[in-house]
Amino acid sequence: MESSVLAFATDLLDEGADTFFGHLTDRAGVGGLTLASVYHEARDVFPHNPHRVVRYLEPGAAYFRPDPARWAGRRLAPAPSTAIGDRDPFAEAAAEAGRRGLKLHAWTVFCHNDRLGFQHPDCAPANAFGDRHLTELCPANPEVREYARTLVEDLGRYGVDAIRAESLHFHGLRHGYHHERYFEDLGPVAEALLGICFCPHCLAAASADGVPAEEVRTAVRDELRARLADEKRAAEPAALDGFAGGALAAYLDAATRTVTTLAAELAATAAAGGMRLTFMDGAGPGKGWLSGIDLPSLAGAAHQIETLGYARTPEAVREKVAAFALHGVRPEAMAVILRPMAEDCDGPANLAAKIAVLRELGVPEVEFYHYGLMRLSSLDRIGAALLP
Template sequence: METTAASSNRRSRTVESSVLAFATDLLDEGPDRFFGNLAERAGVGGVSLASVYHEARDIFPHNPHRVVRYLEPGAAYFRPDPAAWRGRRLAPTASTAIGDRDPFAEAAGQAARRGMRLHAWTVFLHNDRLGFQHPDCAPANAFGDRHLTELCPAHPEVREYVRTLVAELGRYGVDAVRAESLHFHGLRHGYHHERYFEQLGPVAEALLGICFCDHCRAAAAAAGVPADEVRDSVRTEVRRRLADEDAAAEPGRLDRLADGALAAYVDASAATVTSLAAEAAEVAEGLGMRLSFMDGGGPGTGWLSGIDLPALGKAVHQVETLGYAASAEAVREKVAAFALHGVRPQEMAVILRPMAEDCDGAANLAAKVAVLRELGVPEVEFYHYGLMRLSSMDRIGAALHQLG
């Protein structure tokens, strides 16, 4: 039976809360209204504002100026310091949507006055703008085709871009960098009018998403992997599956391809991601910030993306994941799965959606937050300010009020 002291300790645990938002939400509504909704309707203690974001088209239920908005590919929503990027090929470009304003400076001032935390939600390597401008910095499949919607984490200039971008965010008094897309991506990461008229099969799709650029092959070779032989074997296997429908449908164990060397090659890619995350976390810490590595897929899904959870859990300050689920018990199971991969709840942040797709009311949302508090998860975030109705924001406030 739980002791009274233990029960009291569990109830007293607090969870820091924030809402993910776009800088355009702040610009369209104005800082006073934007932060007023966060503090008074949602009742949260912070905001994770997008600093660099990928291309998108979204519906905004409560925006006063527009319902549909297109976001520019790979745009920055702060004002980059020209001195920090002088001489660099890879550099952020301020979104045309911000004009001559600096949303991060405005948000930092408002957050400081209200005693709220400001986080920088940053999409690092999923960047159409920079990939198309600099194809040599994008991942290359086994045939040398570049995935231009991404940047390769093994490329030295990409790594320099990541470190400098983190340092830039330190100018704004940011508490934590929410690092999204700080890893490889698969073939189907998403591009408009992306088409697959023949069924490729899961094996061919997986193989076409692995990077074999010069830098990735060099990293694998340094780890003792016969990188060129692995690439040639992948080419042969993909060609076989592309040529024959029955072959495409065949199951396959990726760890057995290329006489097992492919698995070692992918492991070397994971080491590349982990070292880059560690470098970014070191820069962040030196500037008084934390770095949260955002893992959207969850345990068991990120091997081909270079996500080694046990290693990353030691390299960064926090791992953040999506708690998108209909019930509190499903959220509990998602967090428990991370513990099996070496990431404790105390080292996590979890994102919940208060919208109807996941949540039927304040009690449902409160139960999920209560589970996170019970498990010792220190931070919960809610997705997404501009994409939810104001009634969903009220639901956040009611849920947090219920928990006290």
């Protein structure tokens, strides 16, 4: 079974290559590094960082040096984080990983990008009222798709084994902005409807599939107005698959095709560069339909599906993987992320039992979240759990 640890470039820069890679190989005993290449805004606590305990990550920043020739003239382009200065952490990581015989994966956040969304609102999703969700990029937008393909091509320069594609899909209303406020209870139906994109590109994609897209938008807008105005109405359930005479379901099917075709395009781009594309699905089976995630289709489009195995017991991890199998994703085509920290694990035996379950099911790759966010003792726990 292949293994790796997810990490930030700032972990490498703050600790230095010898300490950072020494912890990966000597303490965790893993065979790979999954390094963030483009990441969203965050504030995190780093238990063993030698320079700071709390760090803010910049919105939508890149942690590699983009090739200027590839990005010339593009509106959407990665901007290096100020935290890396004049250095190229990916080049440093690639050289050191190669020297130590480790695989390097590029953990890449695609459509959850506050910086690009605020800079280019026309590339962000739009709800039924035309309000843009500026923490995101719309995967139906041609410029966004070109940005995603070029990002994969550019990362191929570093000898990356796999692109771990996070946020390669639509997002709901409650995702990714600090101080989000909802003083009235919107209800689950209104929240779901407010998260659907009706930008010109999504409307055009649905219309091309024969969906009455403008009628769907009008119906969604009218339903939202009614639920926002009436507390009792907001609490009423509704079957979205039958909403607007079934036209909303057809509209969401078009969004699913948008995500699936984008994943297929990036998988082909990755393969041309000698890489794999791993589609990261954090929600789990049956929970991503409003995001355009159709697991059977994505299993055929991407080279691999990765999910979060965050759970306290090995049995719960088994159930998570089994649920994917019921949705057309074979265990041998999966990677699973585990957390060795106390929230999920009470010791090496617990983590080892989870890894044993994954091996038994035929899952070929396990990853551990997250190098900088865990104590060094949790890295030791990984090493102990991976021992034969």
